[in-house]
Amino acid sequence: MSERIPAHRYTAALANEIEARWQDRWESEGTFRSANPAGPWAEPQDPRLGRSHVMVMDMFPYPSGTGLHVGHPLGFIATDVYSRYMRTTGANVLHTMGFDAFGLPAEQYAVQTGQHPRVTTEANMEIYRAQLRRIGMGHEQRRSFATIDPDYYRWTQWIFTQIYESWYDESAPARRGGGTGRARPISELVAQLESGERSPERWDDEGRALTWGELSAVRRAEVLDGYRLAYVSQAPVNWCPGLGTVLSNEEVTADGRSERGNFPVFKRNLSQWMMRITAYADRLVDDLDRLDWPEKVRLMQRNWIGRSVGATVRFSARTPLDDAVEWPLEVFTTRPDTLFGATFMVVAPEHPSLPEIVPDAWPEGTDPRWSDGAPDPRTAVAAYQRVASTKSDVERQADARTKTGVFTGAFATNPVDGLQIPVFVADYVLMGYGTGAIMAVPGQDQRDWDFAVAYGLPIIRTVEPAEGHPQDQAFTGEGPAINSANDEVSLDGLGIAEAKERIIAWLVERGLGRETVTYRLRDWLFSRQRYWGEPFPIVWDEDGVAHSVPDEMLPVALPDVPDYSPRTFEPEDADSSPEAPLARATEWVEVELDLGDGRGTRRYRRETNTMPNWAGSCWYYLRYLDPANGEALVDPAVERYWIGPRPAPVAAAPAGASDPGGVDLYVGGVEHAVLHLLYSRFWHKVLFDLGYVSSEEPFRRLINQGMIEAYVYRDARGFPVPAAEVEEVADPHGGAPTYTWEGEPVTQEYGKMGKSLKNVVTPDEMCEQYGADTFRVYEMSMGPLEQYRPWETRAVVGSQRFLQRLWRNVVDEETGAVTVVDVPLDEATDRALHRTIAGVRADYEALRTNTAVAKMIELNNHLTKLEKVPREAVEPLVQMVAPVAPHLAEELWERLGHKDSLAYAPFPEADPAKLVEDTVTCVVQVRGKVRDRLEVPADVDPATLEALALASPRVQAVLDGAPVRKVVVRAPNLVNVVV
RNA sequence: GCCCCCGUAGCCCAACAGGCAGAGGCGACCCACUUAAAAUGGGUUCAGUGCGGGUUCGAAUCCCGCCGGGGGCACCA
Structure with missing residues (x-):
């Protein structure tokens, strides 16, 4: 059996041996050290400082007791590939990884076992470190730390002190740029x-x-x-x-x-x-525009901060029994243009003014629906408050549709028309937002409409509904204002924006209101x-x-x-x-x-x-920059060098925006879209304001990696069975396959990978069965980084075959001898090589590792077909493969006669002359359908091409004498004949 | 209910800026090697791009409306 496998085949065993050897060498040579311009690790003589620099980062892991499964390293491998690629372009690359090590699971485990959480956490970190090393991460080890290290949390505490010893001065000029x-x-x-x-x-x-x-x-x-x-x-x-x-x-x-x-x-x-x-709500919203982040994450942050611009309007409440006493009752509204349609008011049950405005008795002629059967308003309001206070958020949620409330017995004066409108208390108004009181405009707000219908309150439309708008619904769309005029101001006919502007101006002039911004953020x-x-x-x-x-x-x-x-x-x-x-x-x-x-x-x-x-993860990227600094959290020159503002803003930034700086590339899961990323931005802005950092944002570019998911199989009772032991049974009639476990049928579903679902696959297993390089290639070729994709162990072999073929293109499987020849490339190989270099370079640059791998496989397959593999073709291929399969590449590079690690060997350059073909295939279409293909010179002129195309017998056959109306020529690739 | 993303071969995915639907991988099938199987190598197969319209000389790609999947927000005035 095994003795038949050639002695020098690239098997998992050989891969493991090669991998361990190179991991040791990288460690002993400090291959992945980056150079700092200042601070305790200053190496001002390092030549890389004069070139480009890039800081690449992963969201650091929490070292849980269960270790990594194959989904976790997806982003880690992607950043490692990118970092390794960037090193070959001459850049000074900072890439390391620490641990987010404070946290609940360790504490709970400590409570159960009586062991100190530090002991279990450190043991877990050792397991993580070994796993990360085994998959070939090129992390700079000396920059790694954990949030539980006293040297680290000393500075976490120091930042807290800075925040504690600071205040936000709204009127002070901003440190950079305009505004205050x-x-x-x-x-x-x-x-x-x-x-x-x-x-x-x-x-x-x-x-x-x-x-x-x-x-x-x-x-x-x-x-x-x-x-x-x-x-x-x-x-x-x-x-x-x-x-x-x-x-x-x-x-x-x-x-x-x-x-x-x-x-x-x-x-x-x-x-x-x-x-x-x-205090930072506005800047946290506004600066999102200056970041290269997924739109989805920026949207989630905007929603979370929830800035809304509107007006505060002063209504005065009074009770009919005591006309003399007036209580100001302010409301916040985003639709001040609808003030003429406010037919009642609602305050939250917790509103502090309630005790003052509620009278002792119901006013004459109070609608029985309003009083909830209570003998007087005080009883009614108190009862309502009691019920509201015992309702949990879940219960409130459940009754969200039905509007409940009770009349307070008080009336308020609508400032635009002086009309007396009843004041209600209802729990659909929340104390925690705006002023805890609203003007209810049923005509333009569905919640207010529902309440008005339930309590028989008047409805005035103040925006002309669009044609076909249902009669029994609020109209929240755009339209001209109607029914909106008093002696001094008229909004009639205006659109929403203009109407808002005019009424706010009027309110300000009369001292009745002002423009106001509120936030959902607390x-x-x-x-x-x-x-x-x-x-x-x-x-x-x-x-x-x-x-x-x-x-x-x-x-x-x-x-x-x-x-x-x-x-x-x-x-x-x-x-x-x-x-x-x-x-x-x-x-x-x-x-x-x-x-x-x-x-x-x-x-x-x-x-x-x-x-x-969240505290420890709020600022760890800063400490990566200068982890040994005992004088400051980071040396200012080091911070400026690595993450200071760039000369040009990110691509999608609005015109005129300056660059905020920050980490060049940050990769992590979308689950941190609000929490960690918002907190971290906040701390960073405080540190910026206080002058400790030159950048205004922590993370300039963010990518959310997708999740690796897996199939879960359940038996008849619904319990998960070990997914690895499930057998697929093909349907004899060509239908969907079925699945069995120990002979019993099981059902298949798709979801997360997890211990309890019995479908976990670990990187250690993959390294053992295929080798780390194969595992890396497989993860990187499954699809785009951002995408969610299913894990399929049986497909990993495809990546292994690729590496085996590459190995065989250099090394004889039987003898172990290097078989490459020093002969010039034939033209086809030469062109294929340069096309691949150009394509792979662009793909790495854009983190499209999946297509980079495809292109390398293509070139490798081409080399396989040659009788002898020329060195001139395979050496660049080895270099190109190195970011994804670094151990194999180093090994081949060494066997090809190079003494130094290829970690810094310059990435191959494509010769532009070899990218252009002498002849190209021109597609000839008739009515957009391909009818013929012509081999033409690449520099063919359009007129000649058109003549050639029209002369094509197949085109003539399709045309069948029909008159040609127009010919579209896109030389040299395409001619479309329109009839 | 509102907002965002995604639907391409049996499966995972390519197709740059509208221009030949296929780069790569898995699977399946055939062949070689083998006593056999595995491993390895070589080859073949397979969709007209979720559905219906529109724009265009030309649409997977742009626009509109559905359907399906995933995610976010949700009485926020």
Whole structure:
């Protein structure tokens, strides 16, 4: 059996041996080291610094206990191929990989096993490192780190301190370009407060404005918290008893459950750390235009930020029983042009003005539908509030269609026509958006229409509906305004945009309203009640005032504790409260420190929350640049060199846009479209504002790699069976095949790869059975990087055959001797070679590795057919293959007589003269259908070509004497005869 | 409900900027090597581009409407 296989065939065993050897050599020679211009690793003499540079990055992995499956390295291989290609073009390439190592699974595993999460996490990282090495990743090892390294999280804490010690000054000029608004050190705000330039806006009991000097330390801290970019707030947050922690909005799904674990989430008022990401909402939206990112991701971020431009309009509410008292009630609307159609108002159940505006008794003639059978408005509103507060988000969701609400007994004055309109309370208006109150315009809003119909309220159309628009629906489309005039202003006949402009101008003039921008984005909840995360660099003094820990005391190390678990609760126990595990480490919590603020040594309590998992991934790309720097998170010259703004903006940027800088290529899954990528952009912009980085964005170009999916087979009971053991049974009648497992029929479905689905294939198995290079070639030839595709192990052999043929084109399988000959290329081979070089180069450049591989297979197949393989053809092919199959390529390169690694050997150049053919095949069409083909000189002139085509007997036969109306000539490729 | 992406051979995928539908791989079939099988090598097969219209001399490609698949958002005023 095996003894019949030629001794020097490129088998999995030989591949494995070659691969291990080259991996050792790359490591010992430091092949993938890139050169830094400054900082601790400065190598200013490195010749690459004078050439181009590129930073290539993958979203770093979380080292889970299950290791990698074949889907995970797809993006890693793609970036490795690109990096290896770029090195052969002379570029200084930075490509490394670290680990996102804080996080919930390690902590949960630690809780189960009693092992420290650091121990299990580090063991997992070792497994990942071995797996990545085995598939031939050309990562620069010395730049790798994990977020749990104290040297790393020291700087994560340092950035937190910078954010904490900053405020957003809306009126300060932007650091670069036009406009205003940037983060500034809080000390500059304190100076303004001290000098009286800015008022702390605090008053004594008599209403006299207090000066900064008159405030107590506690009240000063409170004032500053109103400005800081990181602050503690007592606010409704997402409390998840099942996980024992609070969660950010981004971590809660639309149906009110935790993204991780799928536990119910409740709104609770709790004191928590927040990040003022909302201060950056505009820049986070606007700068998306300057990035080369998938449109889909940019759209998701725009939706998440949810900027909408509209107007705030002041209505005044009063009760019929007490005419004298008027309460201003502001609404936010994106359609101020429809103000004349506002026939009622709705406020959220939590609206703070409700107690003031609700009267003691129903007004005369209150519609019985409005009162919900309650004896008076106060009872009705209180009952409604009670029901609304107990409804979970899921329940609210479920009743989204039916509109419920109750009349408050109050009326409001519509400022455009002075009409009295009833004020309702209803839960379809949310306190968390706009002002928590709306003007209801049933004519132009379907929700308001539904409510109006349910409660018998009037409907006035103020936009002329389009022809054929159903009579029983709101019209939300474009059309001329109608019924929209008072003594001073008329919108009638105007389109929506013009009408908005005119009415806003009128409202402003009368002091009744103003243009307003609102956002769906909320501040980022930044604290978690977990053990396995970065401690906050914050201590609390005995007055309850927070202080940041001085830089020289960083890192604030995570202490060892006997018990890693936060207290978790029954998932449905909404009344439980979070308890952080660190709070139990009393020796760590209670400290005496001199913060260097002139107050001397004092007693403090450490903050016991930890940072969310996103903190470490917010800025790791910056640390890759300069990981050994102990003085700064990154040397400014190093940052400017690698990711500073480029001279030209990205291709799709709007005219006049400047380049924001950032990582040249970032590849990762679309699941991080909002969370990680939004948080990271926010931190980066703060660091930019404070002058620590020259780039305005972290990731200049982003690609979302597709997922590798797999078939799942289930038995009669619906349980997954091992996919690898399933047999395909061809249908004898040519229909769809069926599947069996251990002789029993099973069903096939398509989906994710996962342990519980019993369809996991690992890179280790593939390396063992085929070799790493084959595995890499297969993954890269399955399709475009962005595409989702099914894994098919039996198809891997195609890639192996390709490498075997390539091997055989250089090495004799029986003797191991190199068989290439030093003879000049025949013309066909020469042309094929240069066409391939040109094509492969363009494909690598554009990350189209699948088509690059196809072209190389084509050339290789051509060489296979030659009697002897010329060196002049196969050497460039080996170089071209190197980015995808680096071990095999290095081995062949060495056997071909080269001493140095080909990692930096210049990529072959195509000779343009050999890309143009002397003769080409011209297609002759009649009425767009191909009727003949002509071999013509490549430089044939159109008139000659036309004559040739018309003279073609086959064309004449098709024409059959019909008059020719027109002849389209695209010399030299095509002639189309129109009759 | 709104928005985005994708439908090409039995399967995975090519087709650059509208111009010959096929580069590559898997499978299937045939042949060679083999006692045989596997492995390897050589060859063959297979769609008119989801459906219906339109623009054009010419459409997989552009436009409109459906159908199917995937994803995002969802009482956001």
